[in-house]
Amino acid sequence: MCIYLTQAIKKHSAKIGIVGLGYVGLPLALRYTDVGFRVIGFDIADRVVEQLNHGLTHIEHISNAEIALANEKGFSATTDFSRIEECDAVILCVPTPLNKYREPDLSYVLSTMNQIAPYLKKGQVVSLESTTYPGTTEEELKPLIEQQELIVGKDIFLVYSPEREDPGNLHYNTQTIPKVVGGSTPACLEVGIALYEKAVDKVVPVSSTQAAEMTKLLENIHRAVNIGLVNEMKIVADKMGIDIHEVIDAAATKPFGFTAYYPGPGIGGHCIPIDPFYLTWKAREYGVHTRFIELAGEVNSAMPLWVVDKVADALNKHKKAINGSRVLILGMAYKKNVDDMRESPSLQLLDMLLHKGAYVAYSDPHVKCLPRVRKYNFELSSIELTRETLSSYDAVILATAHDAFDYEMIEQASQLVIDTRGYYKNSSNKIIKA
Secondary structure (H helix, E strand, O other): OHHHHHHHHHOOOOEEEEEOOOOOHHHHHHHHHHOOOEEEEEOOOHHHHHHHHOOOOOOOOOOHHHHHHHHHOOOEEEOOHHHHHHOOEEEEOOOOOEOOOOOEOOHHHHHHHHHHHHHOOOOOEEEEOOOOOOOHHHHHHHHHHHOOOOOEOOOEEEEEOOOOOOOOOOOOOOOOOOEEEEEOOHHHHHHHHHHHHOOOOOEEEEOOHHHHHHHHHHHHHHHHHHHHHHHHHHHHHHHHOOOHHHHHHHHOOOOOOOOOOOOOOOOOOOOOOOHHHHHHHHHHHHOOOOHHHHHHHHHHHOHHHHHHHHHHHHHHHOOOOOOOOEEEEEOOOOOOOOOOOOOOHHHHHHHHHHHOOOEEEEEOOOOOEOOOOOOOOOOOEOOOOOHHHHHOOOEEEEOOOOOOOOHHHHHHHOOOEEEOOOOOOOOOOOEEEO
């Protein structure tokens, strides 16, 4: 089975199934289509499937032309999971959020596996790309597969390969980002390497699925901890009257031993706010209390409240209260120049300000309307940014520094600017660093 499957992949005669057509799955589907594979995309959202089959994108940094070209090459999307049996490779790219107790929520992964399990067959490879805790592939997916009377490593092949997508990154994409792959058995790893080396420039094999799962967590916990450090230093520097961005830029001139991380209104995206809690939860099973990681999480989680307090202080100096003030948030995406709102701290800022009685609006050229998400349903649309608009608000919060914003106009027309991104180099009575 292993030899037959790897040969089919190497000859491009294998059919690839991508489950989950979001920020991770869709670029991967387009990449496999581009290199000559027949690809079926699976999603539970009828609207997404219908759009894709009509050559229309639902993700800003992927164009309609790219979707249309993929369709011409044979890509199609479906909500019919019985078509899994047509596929030689099945790659799972579904969300792994936290529940309200900040514990891993594997419901999307497990429900997907239960949907596809009846259609699994001998000679397939199943790869999980969703971020999760070490042991998930072996403890959760493998038993579900073996319930179908398929022997992993002999009849069917199971791998874990963490996604490393970075929406909007102009320097790295699905092809050029190295791909870590771990297999449930040596034969599984062999098939996994064959599968991914056709789509990416470099495959990095590791000894097990657990090692691959831990690799993903380390990558993002590294960022979370360092962002927590610089966010805490930002608070200290602010109390001392020091510009933390000036300090970071100066420290970054050291050619060794220092990597620049920048503070902000919180952390966003699907990985950095989530991944540390996957490891801390699993570590408790082994009697380990990950104090260092959890402390960074606490610091980062507190940043939106710190920003709101800075807004309150700034308004107070102008003899105004948050309650009844008009506040405009610039940027709802979690980072600049994308439409990705997953775990965006701007959503928390909006929610906190509303609860404090402010009238709040937002402007974001990449997010025209706020969709309903797991925690929030604001039913707001982006407003046009003009001098008249800016001057009508008591405070403007720069939450996401999109390149499309006219920063000179923002500074000139606004009554107050709360700068959470360090865009403006100097503080003043109008520009408040946060």
